[in-house]
Amino acid sequence: MTDVVRTGFRPSRVAVYGLLLLAALVYLIPLFIMLVTSFKTPMDIRTGNLMALPTDWTTIGWTKAWSEACTGVQCEGISGYFWNSFKMTVPAVLISTLLGAFNGYVLSKWKFKGSDLFFGMLLFGCFVPFQVVLLPMAATLGKLGLANTTSGLVLVHVIYGVAFTTLFFRNYYVAIPDALIKAARLDGAGFFTIFFRILLPMSTPIFMVSLIWQFTQIWNDFLFGVVFASGDSQPITVALNNLVNTSTGVKEYNVDMAAAMIAALPTLVVYIVAGKYFIRGLTAGSVKG
């Protein structure tokens, strides 16, 4: 429909570009403020203002956030929590994506009696507010000896992520013609042969969507982290919140902003490198077809 609009220099075009660029600025300014503040000295922050560039650039905020800042009682920076998040995110993303791929394969190509009901259950599971499962889950993790461990968090993220990954793969595989599968079955190919030889080679895009979606979701999670982890096993989001809302001593906004940048970098990098798949993941659940 874009071809309706005549291009060329017109006042309305200027207005369109003006508004779009203004909006872009509004979205970018918080990132700019976060970056600039993280490179300032505390002195600079008190005398300057949000938009002012640092008078002398310093990485002291970053080093302090990484290895010295207090996150509650401990003052060892957020580096440990940063690695916690990786140790939690990587296995959870891989396991939930693999489960999702197989589930999606079964629910689209090997339907059985009740499989549609199962899919409905999964679909509904995407919407359930996690508040209704927190307490029983905490009790269960305690019984299993997984309370306050990274493995416990991995398990939790797998359970509540698999509904989404299944949805991704199921909707992707549904579009692949059944005739292809039938032909392969007539040739004697079995369940796994068909999956690994036929579907897997054409699944790269949906694997990307699922991996990136899960990575972003799990890395950014706060609720499960704050409820199911404590002390040494906390993920970065919880540590960042503790750091920022710790009331002891003088507030060091450069350290806060550096810590926020560190927590944001992995997902930002993923977004910049593979934004296309991120957007597909975002819209997959909400736009039909």
Place this chain on the structure above:
Amino acid sequence: MEHIQRHPARVARAPSRFLDALQRWLPKLVVAPTFVLIGVGIYGYMLWTGVLSFTSSSFLPVYDFVGFEQYAKLMANDRWLTASVNLGIFGGLFILSCLVIGVILAIFLDQRIRQEGAIRTIYLYPMALSMIVTGTVWKWILNPSLGLEKLMHDWGWTSFSFDWLVSSDMAIYTIVMAAVWQASGFVMALFLAGLRGVDSSIIRAARVDGASLPLIYWKIILPSLRPVFFSAVMVLAHIAIKSFDLVMAMTAGGPGYSTDLPAVFMYAHTFTRGQMGLGSASAMLMLGAILALIVPYLYSELREKRHD
């Protein structure tokens, strides 16, 4: 043994029959782990929380049934009332602002814009951030002494004052701001995808009939995007009801409990104040709100599918 020897053909067929059975059961075996995880982790636990909400559990779960006592307590609880009203304010403003901004940006971006990809990337990057990061940044920007206020003073507007973050009447609006900043780009992406699917011949015809472009958008294009509106409202309402991180990072529910949302209330009562029963009741009401939202949605979705 004897039986098999007398029918040598069967010996050969037996393993293949076993394989057949395995093949038939394999799909079910493959989804079984997920079935168990979801069955227990979502449906079982939902039921468990439901049961807890009918007990007088405080620091530890006890299973004495007290009927609707916790729900009655909840309804009489000032803090829950504040949290519910806040959800109304926050949810309403958040959804409305995201829709308006998202639709406008999508329409403007759909006018053959140079560098459209780059601009779109900028609008959407906040969605990749953790709400805790967003909250941290906005808390700093809205800092009553060193933030926006000081910036305006330095730029010459010396009478400017902005202390919403620490004002119990206004703090909830700062959370709306941060949330809109984070999610409006997503709505833009939804609508842009919708706009790209609109049949351009209809618009060309309207154009020939002399309709102006704004009129075409208002009368023809936007009404045709009704399903996108529904999806966007669904997703945004869902985000609003579950909102927790942003409040924790920006105000932790304060000043006092003026920025409490149901999710914050639930967390505080269940995990820090030792009122499991009350916390469970609040969780069940949140579930109820989501159900009221998605059941009609899923129903209409499925009905449409059947018509296809």
